[in-house]
Amino acid sequence: MTINRPPALLLMDPATFAVQFQEPQLRRLRSLVQLGEPVCTDDLDARPTRQRLGDVEVLLTSWGAPGLTAERLAAAPSLRAVFHCAGSVREIVTDEVWRRGLLVTNAADYNAIPVAEFTLAAVVFAGKKAPFLAQDARTHRDDWSYSVRRGELSNRGRTIGVVGLSRVGRRVLERLRDLDVDVLVADPYADAAEVAAAGATLVALPHLLRSCDVLTLHVPSLPATRHLIGAAELALLRDGATVINTARGAVLDTAALERECAAGRLDAILDVTDPEPLPADSVLYELPNVMITPHIAGSLGAETRRMSESALDELERFLSGQPPHAAVTPDEFAASA
Numbered sequence: 001m002t003i004n005r006p007p008a009l010l011l012m013d014p015a016t017f018a019v020q021f022q023e024p025q026l027r028r029l030r031s032l033v034q035l036g037e038p039v040c041t042d043d044l045d046a047r048p049t050r051q052r053l054g055d056v057e058v059l060l061t062s063w064g065a066p067g068l069t070a071e072r073l074a075a076a077p078s079l080r081a082v083f084h085c086a087g088s089v090r091e092i093v094t095d096e097v098w099r100r101g102l103l104v105t106n107a108a109d110y111n112a113i114p115v116a117e118f119t120l121a122a123v124v125f126a127g128k129k130a131p132f133l134a135q136d137a138r139t140h141r142d143d144w145s146y147s148v149r150r151g152e153l154s155n156r157g158r159t160i161g162v163v164g165l166s167r168v169g170r171r172v173l174e175r176l177r178d179l180d181v182d183v184l185v186a187d188p189y190a191d192a193a194e195v196a197a198a199g200a201t202l203v204a205l206p207h208l209l210r211s212c213d214v215l216t217l218h219v220p221s222l223p224a225t226r227h228l229i230g231a232a233e234l235a236l237l238r239d240g241a242t243v244i245n246t247a248r249g250a251v252l253d254t255a256a257l258e259r260e261c262a263a264g265r266l267d268a269i270l271d272v273t274d275p276e277p278l279p280a281d282s283v284l285y286e287l288p289n290v291m292i293t294p295h296i297a298g299s300l301g302a303e304t305r306r307m308s309e310s311a312l313d314e315l316e317r318f319l320s321g322q323p324p325h326a327a328v329t330p331d332e333f334a335a336s337a
Helices: 014-020 023-032 047-053 095-100 108-128 130-137 144-150 167-176 192-197 205-211 231-236 254-262 302-319 330-335
Strands: 007-011 034-041 058-061 081-084 103-105 159-163 182-186 214-217 242-245 267-270 290-292
Touching: 007 047, 014 302, 023 302, 034 047, 058 302, 081 302, 103 302, 108 130, 108 167, 108 214, 108 242, 108 267, 108 302, 130 144, 159 167, 159 205, 167 182, 182 205, 205 231, 231 254, 254 267
Parallel strands: 007 034, 007 058, 058 081, 081 103, 159 182, 159 214, 214 242, 242 267, 267 290
Antiparallel strands: none
């Protein structure tokens, strides 16, 4: 089958381009589209880029891409599709994109893979209190009996509360099947039969909070989800429960979490915070029952090329007249991260 090779442009930060498009990805891309100069840019307002936009039919975007405003899109009358090589398109898509009827796809399903992997590791570590015992080891070098102070160090029979049946939430459920745990899900839009088929039980959020030993968050950051887990919700958790956040910092009330962790009642494993990074004087940095990582759960390094390859799959389907697998619609855009 002969594929028409349309003119294309990559929009992303140069450092992102260097990681996401190495020779195998570039070779495949060149077989599908025509690449001019510049091949990649993060500046849609520069004159050479504006000149290229006049012919471009396809954009491949990623982190660092500029917003597709009406004024910028006016310079791209032939544009038909935007293939995003990352998760959220919120920073680049505008109302003009939908008004023009452009096809938009993303690679959020593939970005969910390392987040779910990281979350599973965090759940296992939470059951063993591993991050917090590692902190204790710095000051207990001659006697390892200190471990008993952290309570039962086990994953068997734990109750894991998953808030949000999102892409990541679904993948977390798949991975939790390998553990001997009970899993509860809270999501007002989830289907109870789907949750049951995944080996979990759909419950209301207050019930989940009262019942779980580990709480893991997987909801998008939207006005409706800001501080979804606040002081009242954290107060429902059992003493010694662990809060895991690999979603977005704003869904968790930082000040409320600081109070609970500083009191020693709750533990926390945080890959995202609000703000990000936390202020230098946040008590969370100093607490021995808190583990903070610098937003590393999502795709990094070679993992990002999995997203590039999925975008190229979508491009190939588009060029051969097949429907996309990961189209972003206006309704989905409004409800996603």
